[in-house]
Amino acid sequence: MATVSFHLKRPDAVIPTAIVALVTFDRQRVKVYSGLSILPKQWVKDEQRAKLKGYPQNGAVNDALDLLEERLLTYYDQQRALGLLPTPEALRGLAEPEAPTAPVAARKSFADHYSEWVKLTLAKGKVGTARAGNTTLRHLKDFEQATGYAVDFDTITPVFADAYTSYLLGPANLTDNTIAKHIDRLRRFMRFATERGYTTARGWEKMKWKRQEPDIMTLTTEEVEALEGLELPAGSYLDNARALFLLSCYTGLRYSDLVSIRPEHVRGNTLRITTQKTRETVSIPLQARALLIVTRYLAGGVRLISNQKLNNYLKELGQLAQIDSPIEIIKYRGGNRSSQTMAKWEKLGCHTGRRTFVTLSLEKGLRPELIMKITGHRTWRAFQRYVNITEQTVEREFAKAYEMPELLKVAR
Incomplete structure (x- = not known):
């Protein structure tokens, strides 16, 4: 089994210092430079991550460390499945070559940030959630192309929600429950973006769509x-x-x-x-x-x-x-x-x-x-969304409770 820990190259430095990953496995330890640097005062040693309070741009640093850890552990598992041990050179090749020199939010578009969010979801092993996230992004792009509405952090407002849900109902032909899922997914991304400091817009908080609870199908x-x-x-x-x-x-x-x-x-x-x-x-x-x-x-x-x-x-x-x-x-x-x-x-x-x-x-x-x-x-x-008590069960339990053998016979 492999473990990954993150440390600063020079924890006493007064200028940004490199963040180093130590990959430990099978009595070996390999040092991997993450390609990221940070001021030591912005580093939380016990958590092995960058401090977020007061430094919203560090969310991108932590996300990059999460992705690097996932890549290193996944590669180790793949090599062990083949009966091999990963080489230090191969592990080092998985790291990004350089740290970002400017805040990510200044260089990336709305769609780029959304794709980053989906990628992080996938790195956490949530394959189905990531796939659903990509579907929402596809609908947003199709909506842009069909209506000419520019989707961006500042344009996601109740007015956008009216136009977008009308599109999902009409050309996209989706049901209320599916639309509710897309709106909820978009709200979760906007919350993620707000926490990372990518946007200060708040119009998205008023978006909503009523979900209609479907009948639950189960087997008897x-x-x-x-x-x-x-x-x-x-x-x-x-x-x-x-x-x-x-x-x-x-x-x-x-x-x-x-x-x-x-x-x-x-x-x-x-x-x-x-x-x-x-x-x-x-x-x-x-x-x-x-x-x-x-x-x-x-x-x-x-x-x-x-x-x-x-x-x-x-x-x-x-x-x-x-x-x-x-x-x-x-x-x-x-x-x-x-x-x-x-x-x-x-x-x-x-x-x-x-x-x-x-x-x-x-x-x-x-x-x-x-x-x-x-x-x-x-x-x-x-x-509750998983519960489907059948009519037969209702009749059977009612018959037992009220001692109605004739109904119990039918229910069976």
Whole structure:
């Protein structure tokens, strides 16, 4: 395992001094010049980062150090996976050659800063979030080209929000919930830019768009059993996809966490993992079926595939398992409701597994706060979006509570 620490070349200097990275691995230590310099009085030794209070331009320095650390550790992991040790020359080649000589905000455009924010998100391992960020940037560029509205820090105001959301509703043909996500993402970037000192504009704080909570689709216990019972050729692409999906149903893991499981995460019958999206460390008890898949996964018996391929294969699996009960898909555009009825398997996707875990765990009697501890949900509001108590469950629990055997028979 490798570690990276940052130090000043001359901590007692009265002029800017070089920031040096020390990469320690396998009883070796390699000194890597980061290409960055800073006044020692602006350096926080215990945090190994530049001081931000009173020096907003140092946010760019810390971001560069975060990226360098990520590059160094990623390269080390790649080399070890090949059975090699990284050479000092290769590690040094990963550093930027020179420190910026002027504040980043003075040289970069709005789009440049936005791309920097996405890159930092990716460096933290949040691949899905970074991909969504790029989608928002694409919509902003398309909006600029279509309307001639110059998107910049100072032009992101409520007037901009009116024009932008009209574009997203019209030419882009997005739903209210998707628009709300794009607006929220843009607000988060603007908050990031404000904290870094890139802008002092505040008009963005008034941007908003109403989110319409969608119906949650989950599988029932019987539908999960139907997937489990499918006879599939061992090791086939559908068998592989089923294993990944069922593991999500048994553990509540997101796709990004499913593909990140390592041997060190398994401790007996517990999976302890830091989630990619929120960086929450969760401990998940592994029931026998889950432990079986995890063991097979770590032995190389389950192959990693892309989220998109997994979603496509799940629709095949759902059709084979006859998960075809009709569901109503409701969408809102500008507050206007539209609906469409389709077979359940047509909407089956990887995230259905996480929602299924939450709903079935509640149906089995687990307390909500316990499930939230397992899934890493921080708020009840966020957790509620994963809950889908079915009509059958309502009838069954009602019949038990009020001793109505005739209703209990129907509910089963």
